[in-house]
Amino acid sequence: MLTRRVLLILSMMLMPSLSGCGGKPADEGPPPLSEEAMAAVGDQPGVPREKLARTIDALFADEQAGETRALVVMRGGTIIAERYGPGFDRNTRFPGWSVSKTVTGVMIGLLVSDGRLRLNETAPVPTWQRSGDPRGEITLKQLLQMRSGLRHTESREPVHASETVRMLFLDGRDDMAGFAEAQPLEAEPGRKFEYSSATTIVLSDLAARALTGRDDPAARREAVTEYLRTRLFEPVGMDSMVPEFDAAGTLVGSSMIHGTARDWAKFGEFLRHGGSVRGAQVIPRRWIEFMTSPSPRHPGYGAQLWLNRAGPDHESELFPGEAPESLFGCLGHLGQYVIVSPRQKLTVVRLGHTDDGKRAVLHDHMAEIVRMFPAG
Numbered sequence: 235m236l237t238r239r240v241l242l243i244l245s246m247m248l249m250p251s252l253s254g255c256g257g258k259p260a261d262e263g264p265p266p267l268s269e270e271a272m273a274a275v276g277d278q279p280g281v282p283r284e285k286l287a288r289t290i291d292a293l294f295a296d297e298q299a300g301e302t303r304a305l306v307v308m309r310g311g312t313i314i315a316e317r318y319g320p321g322f323d324r325n326t327r328f329p330g331w332s333v334s335k336t337v338t339g340v341m342i343g344l345l346v347s348d349g350r351l352r353l354n355e356t357a358p359v360p361t362w363q364r365s366g367d368p369r370g371e372i373t374l375k376q377l378l379q380m381r382s383g384l385r386h387t388e389s390r391e392p393v394h395a396s397e398t399v400r401m402l403f404l405d406g407r408d409d410m411a412g413f414a415e416a417q418p419l420e421a422e423p424g425r426k427f428e429y430s431s432a433t434t435i436v437l438s439d440l441a442a443r444a445l446t447g448r449d450d451p452a453a454r455r456e457a458v459t460e461y462l463r464t465r466l467f468e469p470v471g472m473d474s475m476v477p478e479f480d481a482a483g484t485l486v487g488s489s490m491i492h493g494t495a496r497d498w499a500k501f502g503e504f505l506r507h508g509g510s511v512r513g514a515q516v517i518p519r520r521w522i523e524f525m526t527s528p529s530p531r532h533p534g535y536g537a538q539l540w541l542n543r544a545g546p547d548h549e550s551e552l553f554p555g556e557a558p559e560s561l562f563g564c565l566g567h568l569g570q571y572v573i574v575s576p577r578q579k580l581t582v583v584r585l586g587h588t589d590d591g592k593r594a595v596l597h598d599h600m601a602e603i604v605r606m607f608p609a610g
Contacts, residue, residue, distance in 0.1 A: 267291060274317035280309050281606050289602055290317060293584075299596040300569055300588025304328060304495035308503060308581040309607065313496070319586070327474055327492040328585040331566030335434045336525075337466070337501070338487030339378060339538030340509075341458075342437055343521035344465050346374075350444040353378075353524075357440060359415050372423045374440070377433050378537040379529035385420040386430040398431045402489060408481040411439035427531035427546075431488035434538065438487035454483030469516045470504045472497040489567070495583050502564070502572045502581035526562050539564050553601045558609045569596050577609040 267284065271291040275283050286307075294302050294317065303322045307315035318324070330337070345351045353375050356362075362369040372382045389396050397417070400406050406413030414432035421428075438458075445457040459477060467475045474497045478490035485491075493501075504510075505525075509517040525537040534545035534552070542552040542561040552563050552573070561575040569588030574581050582603055588596045 264288065270317075274305075275315045276313070279307075279314040286315060286603075286606060289599075289606065290315060293596075293599040293603070294319065296595065296599065298592055299599050300586055300592045302584060302586040304583070304585040306495045306499040306581075306583040307603070308499050310579045311503060313499070316495075318495075324494060324496055325474075327476060327494055328498070328570070329489070329566075330491045330493065330498065330564075331489050331568060331570050332431070333498065333564040333566040333570050333572050334487055334489050334491035335431075335538045336505075336564040336572075337462075337491050338434050338437050338441075338485070339525055340466060340517060340521075341441055341462060341487070342374070342378065343509075343517050343525070344461075345441060345444050347518050347521065351440060357436070358443065359436065359440070361415055368419055368423075374437075375537075376424050377437055378525075379427075379531070380429050380433055380535060381424050381427050381529060381531045382430070382433055382436075383419045383421040383423040383426060384414075384417045384428070384430065384433065384436075386417060386428055386432050388429050388431060401432055401435065402486070409484070410435045410480045410486065411482065411484045415439070425531070427529060427535065429535070434488035435484065435486070437538075438485040441487075442484060449482075451479075451481065451483030455479045458485050466516065469514070470500055470511055472500050495585055498572050498585070499581050499583045502574045502583060505562075506574045506576050506579075506581055526560075536562065553604060556601050557604050561604070569593060571600055573600065573604060575604065575607075575609075578604070578607045580604070580607050 267287055271287045274290055275287040279286050290305060293299060301319060303319040305317050306313060342351065346353050351374055354373060356370055357372050357374050357377055376382050386397050388398050393399055401410050401413045414435045417432065442454040442458050445461055446453050462477060472493060474494040476492045478486045480486060505522060508519040509515060509522040525539055526541065527536055528541060528543065529535045532545055533543045534541050534550050540551045540563045542554050542557055542559055544550045544554050551565055552561060558575055558577040560577050561573065563574065564572040569586055571582065571584040584600060
């Protein structure tokens, strides 16, 4: 009996060890990555390759972050990671949504450097020049920094009631600049920050007027298209870019400039290099410095792009405390990102479709990618 009891005790003591030999090990670690996930990352990304591939794979796989359709990561001027969702590839043109605002901001900078517009003078909008119209005090600089004082609500419920939706898709769609420029003041010019797609449409109108001095829609479209092509897109190598215009010939510079993920990454690199490409200065460096300097009414916003600083309510669109303060970003509706970090020599582009309720999850994934790269 004693022998049988000893054997029973011994067998019970061995059971955990034996079961560990045949089943799933307790310390197995994460599952292996797919070939697609590993192929998305280059051989020498400058950070652990598998870790980067796994972080990117998590972004694409997480339904709570919405649908990621394209991701391009550039470090030191080289693409180190690139991946696309089903049905999309390197030749797909994606709408920039509000990333387009930064393109418009650069276009205005080119016109200022040409002497066609003046940063600190009042914006030459014809309907604002009537005697006694307080909007005649709005400067070009205030428009760029989203502190014009014009009445605007970027989004509200119901959706169709917002000025942005009305301007882009409803009663303002045929003459967006006319809609935007007809809005009254709700604050003294320069005193209040109000993120506004309508403000960028005013900038688009000013560009067309500076280039043509005419109201003819065809002439406006042709002049702005040619100016963007010869002065920005071709010098930067953004060959895929397609700008959209409304029926009045105004560039929909708030939202509707389209390009491939690689070309949006080239735009980020152009900004990272202070407006130069391969040593050639496309736009004066001081203009990019202006765009990346805080607006007097919002430390987290510059001129037509976002900065890595908390805003008045201690909230941020980017990653303060998690990435260098010099990081900035062009951000767009439905989760479009062109993140630029000069100290990290980094540009990250994410394009896709993420509803507002999922933006916080997407934001965390983007922060995780950025955090992987050392500064300096």
